[in-house]
Amino acid sequence: xxxxxxxxxxxxxxxxxxxxxxxxxxxxxxxxxxxxxxxxxxxxxxxxxxxxxxxxxxxxxxxxxxxxxxxxxxxxxxxxxxxxxxxxxxxxxxxxxxxxxxxxxxxxxxxxxxxxxxxxxxxxxxxxxxxxxxxxxxxxxxxxxxxxxxxxxxxxxxxxxxxxxxxxxxxxxxxxxxxxxxxxxxxxxxxxxxxxxxxxxxxxxxxxxxxxxxxxxxxxxxxxxxxxxxxxxx
Amino acid sequence: xxxxxxxxxxxxxxxxxxxxxxxxxxxxxxxxxxxxxxxxxxxxxxxxxxxxxxxxxxxxxxxxxxxxxxxxxxxxxxxxxxxxx
Numbered sequence: 138x139x140x141x142x143x144x145x146x147x148x149x150x151x152x153x154x155x156x157x158x159x160x161x162x163x164x165x166x167x168x169x170x171x172x173x174x175x176x177x178x179x180x181x182x183x184x185x186x187x188x189x190x191x192x193x194x195x196x197x198x199x200x201x202x203x204x205x206x207x208x209x210x211x212x213x214x215x216x217x218x219x220x221x222x223x224x225x226x227x228x229x230x231x232x233x234x235x236x237x238x239x240x241x242x243x244x245x246x247x248x249x250x251x252x253x254x255x256x257x258x259x260x261x262x263x264x265x266x267x268x269x270x271x272x273x274x275x276x277x278x279x280x281x282x283x284x285x286x287x288x289x290x291x292x293x294x295x296x297x298x299x300x301x302x303x304x305x306x307x308x309x310x311x312x313x314x315x316x317x318x319x320x321x322x323x324x325x326x327x328x329x330x331x332x333x334x335x336x337x338x339x340x341x342x343x344x345x346x347x348x349x350x351x352x353x354x355x356x357x358x359x360x361x362x363x364x365x366x367x368x369x370x371x
Numbered sequence: 372x373x374x375x376x377x378x379x380x381x382x383x384x385x386x387x388x389x390x391x392x393x394x395x396x397x398x399x400x401x402x403x404x405x406x407x408x409x410x411x412x413x414x415x416x417x418x419x420x421x422x423x424x425x426x427x428x429x430x431x432x433x434x435x436x437x438x439x440x441x442x443x444x445x446x447x448x449x450x451x452x453x454x455x456x
Contacts (some may be wrong), residue, residue, distance in 0.1 A: 145399060186407040186414055188387055191394045211398035213405030225401040236399075247389070251426045323423045325392075353430035355422075357389050363397035 140167075140222060141179045142214040143197040144207035144361065147237050149173035158197045159190050167219055169226045172233060175201060176222070182215045198361045206240045208233065208369070209361040232368045240329060243310055244359035246338055248301055248326040251353050252294045291316075294324045301326055301354070304345040308334040313364040327364035335359060385425050388418035 141159050149168045152175055156164045162177035175197060184190065194212050201207040216222045226233060298314060311329040330338050335358075342356055395407045396415050407414050 142399075142401065183406060185409070186395055186405065187409060188391065188414070191391050191414075192387070195390055195394050209394075209398045211396070211400050211405065212394045212407070214398075214400065214402050216402060222401075229401075247393070249389075249422055249426060251423070251430055321419075321423075323419055323426070351430070353426045355426060355429065360393055363393045366397070366399045369399045369401075 138178050138180065139182045139215050139217055140176050140219060141184060142210045142216070142222060143175045143177070143194060144201050144209045145169070145226065145233060145237070146173040146175070146201060146205060146207050147241070148205065150201075150204060152197070152200065156197060156200055157193070159184060159193045161193075164197050167222065169223055171230065172226055172237075174222065174226070175207075176219075179215060182217055184213050184215055186212055195361075202244065202359070202361045206237075206243055207361055208236055208240065208366055209363050211363075229369055236366055236369055239311070240362045240365055243329045243331050243362065244335065245362040245364055246309075246328045246330050246335070246356060246358035247360065247364075248328070248342065249355045249357075250297050250301070250324045250326070251322045252290050252297060252324055253322075290322070297324065297352075298326060300345065300349075300352075301342070304341045305330075305338055308338045308341060311365060315364075329362055329365050330359070332359075382425070384421055388421035388425075391415065391418040392422065 141162075143158060143164065146166075149166055150173060151166045152164045158164045158175075158177040159179055162179065164175050164177045167174045167176050177197075191212055198207060198209045216225065294316060302312060305328060309328040309330050313327040315325045315327070316323070328338070339356065342354065346352060346354060391414050395405075395418075
């Protein structure tokens with residue numbers, strides 16, 4: 138039997154009775170000496186991702202978010218025993234402290250946008266690869282073109298990012314920027330938003346959208362701050 | 372997302388894709404590799420593709436019907452968090 142981690146909390150708050158996690162296992166709290174964690178038992182130390190299990194994971198994290206802002210674990214964080222979990226958190230306690238301070242009282246809101254001219258399919262793919270390349274020169278020209286296109290897309294992404302960032306800037310504590318891959322059209326902006334500003338944040342984006350109806354953006358949230366766990370790595 | 376739907380929250384695949392891209396790709400890491408594929412299909416890549424397709428649909432719809440929306444949210448699409456089972 139192994140232990141699956143959902144989130145780390147400032148407190149040792151118990152989950153509500155009946156809360157189930159991965160594969161319907163009951164969720165319990167673990168005291169990590171200064172922190173709390175919500176965990177459940179799993180059969181093995183390797184948990185293969187599936188849409189259902191991802192939903193199980195997020196449901197537990199979201200339940201914690203109803204009470205306080207947890208540091209969400211990435212899917213699949215499994216240790217062999219509670220002692221291993223304690224050791225892992227203790228080794229990084231300064232980083233956990235800093236991260237919990239940073240996210241306290243906030244949630245994550247996520248904005249997805251398309252960059253004109255970017256790659257619309259296969260995010261994360263390598264645009265420089267081509268099967269059956271006829272010659273070295275053709276390959277180099279293809280690489281150069283891909284690099285030009287990537288710079289072009291990045292420049293456009295920067296402009297769109299700036300517009301969104303300016304619209305919500307006073308309402309957010311932090312921002313995280315991500316592209317789906319080299320030259321991809323999909324840009325994601327994640328914002329750490331104090332709970333009391335969530336409605337104003339949505340209104341600000343609505344205003345931006347109304348000012349430019351051609352700007353295709355989607356907003357989701359509130360999430361636990363999945364994108365604001367930097368500094369805590371394996 | 373249908374042509375006249377203003378909130379992709381009605382689209383289960385879209386909501387799930389948004390969830391997958393958060394849960395599988397972000398968050399605290401304390402252990403090693405995580406298996407995020409089923410039968411060789413990378414769930415993160417699939418979820419991002421779904422999001423791109425949804426945004427393209429939104430983009431086309433915005434161009435076509437800009438200024439004619441009367442929904443309280445205008446033409447801003449808001450994904451709601453998934454409901455508990």
